[in-house]
Amino acid sequence: DVKVTQSSRYLVKRTGEKVFLECVQDMDHENMFWYRQDPGLGLRLIYFSYDVKMKEKGDIPEGYSVSREKKERFSLILESASTNQTSMYLCASRLGLNAFFGQGTRLTVV
Amino acid sequence: AQTVTQSQPEMSVQEAETVTLSCTYDTSENNYYLFWYKQPPSRQMILVIRQEAYKQQNATENRFSVNFQKAAKSFSLKISDSQLGDTAMYFCAFMKGVNTNAGKSTFGDGTTLTVKP
Numbered sequence: 001d002v003k004v005t006q007s008s009r010y011l012v013k014r015t016g017e018k019v020f021l022e023c024v025q026d027m028d029h030e031n032m033f034w035y036r037q038d039p040g041l042g043l044r045l046i047y048f049s050y051d052v053k054m055k056e057k058g059d060i061p062e063g064y065s066v067s068r069e070k071k072e073r074f075s076l077i078l079e080s081a082s083t084n085q086t087s088m089y090l091c092a093s094r095l096g097l098n099a100f101f102g103q104g105t106r107l108t109v110v
Numbered sequence: 111a112q113t114v115t116q117s118q119p120e121m122s123v124q125e126a127e128t129v130t131l132s133c134t135y136d137t138s139e140n141n142y143y144l145f146w147y148k149q150p151p152s153r154q155m156i157l158v159i160r161q162e163a164y165k166q167q168n169a170t171e172n173r174f175s176v177n178f179q180k181a182a183k184s185f186s187l188k189i190s191d192s193q194l195g196d197t198a199m200y201f202c203a204f205m206k207g208v209n210t211n212a213g214k215s216t217f218g219d220g221t222t223l224t225v226k227p
Contacts, residue, residue, distance in 0.1 A: 031213055040119070042201060043217040058214065090155065094213045097143060097205075101155035 003027075006091050006102035013109050019078040021105050023091030031094040032074040033058075034066065036087045037104070043090065049074055081109045112137045112204050116218035123192045124226050130177075131187045131221050133202030139163075143205045144178065144185045145215070150198040158200070161185065192225045199223070 007022035025032065031050050035043040045058030047066040055066050063085060067075045074093075078085055086109045091102040113136045123129035135144070146158040161169045161178050169176050173193075177186045189196055202218040 033214060035217075040219055042114075042116075042219040045214055045216075048214050088153075092155075097160060097213075099145075099157065099213075099215070101147075104153045 004091055004093050004100045004102040006089075006105050008105050009103060011105060011107045013078075013081050013107065015082060015109055017078075017081045017109075019081045019107065019109075021076040021078075021089055021091075021107070023074045023076070023093075023102055024072050025074075025093040025100070026072065027093070027095065027100075028071060029093035029095045029100075030071070032068065033092045033094070033099075034064075034074065034076045035090040035092065036060065037090055038087050046076065046089075078107075081107075083109050085109050112139075112206070112216045114202050114204050114216050114218040116200075116202055116221050118221045119219070120222045120224070122224040122226055123189075125192055125194060127192055128188060128190045129192055129223065131189075131200055131202075131223065133185045133187070133218055135183050135185065135202070135204050135216075137183070137204065137206075139206055141207065143207070144176075145203040145205070146174070146176070146185075146187045147201045147203060147217075148196075148198045149201065149220075150195075155201070159187065189223075194225050194227060197223060197225045 004025045033048045034046045049055045049068045065077045089105045142163045144161045149155045173190045199220045203215040205215045
């Protein structure tokens with residue numbers, strides 16, 4: 001089975017902290033994605049990557065950056081966390097038509 | 111830009127009955143893919159069913175089937191013989207193509223389905 005693993009299920013961080021959310025997939029997928037999930041807003045794409053060191057902005061990239069140094073790992077970085085970044089973050093990887101999701105990280109910024 | 115609309119924020123159904131979740135989308139593309147994903151309370155999102163726009167036949171996966179109306183840009187999900195394990199949030203999603211923008215998808219806002227015993 002394909003596995004997409006997010007490093008934490010729950011995180012609590014302070015305003016202004018630099019936050020790293022890690023995502024690892026074990027199936028050599030080229031395409032990886034970071035989404036933010038908020039009630040009533042569905043999933044919104046933050047960033048995606050189609051190869052190592054290749055990344056593109058999604059629909060809501062402000063306040064975020066990403067890193068993809070190795071094919072299996074796609075990291076989401078909050079440079080200076082703010083309370084409006086409190087949310088559920090979902091990582092996904094895709095091979096062809098099949099997308100696989102991680103279990104999600106619920107981030108609370110206080 | 112594509113948009114996906116799920117007009118039913120919440121729905122409920124009795125166990126063993128049938129329920130239909132609605133989804134409409136807006137696109138100028140002719141070839142694309144549509145998906146229904148399920149996110150149970152445990153949160154791991156999984157694919158329920160997929161429809162290729164070039165196929166006229168509606169997709170079916172066991173108790174799950176879709177009603178794909180390309181001209182109307184409608185893509186509803188029917189769940190037959192509902193089970194307690196079907197309780198989840200369901201997302202409708204649109205994708206232009208596998209090789210377009212890494213296959214990124216546009217999601218609806220989700221419908222929370224509760225199956226009652």
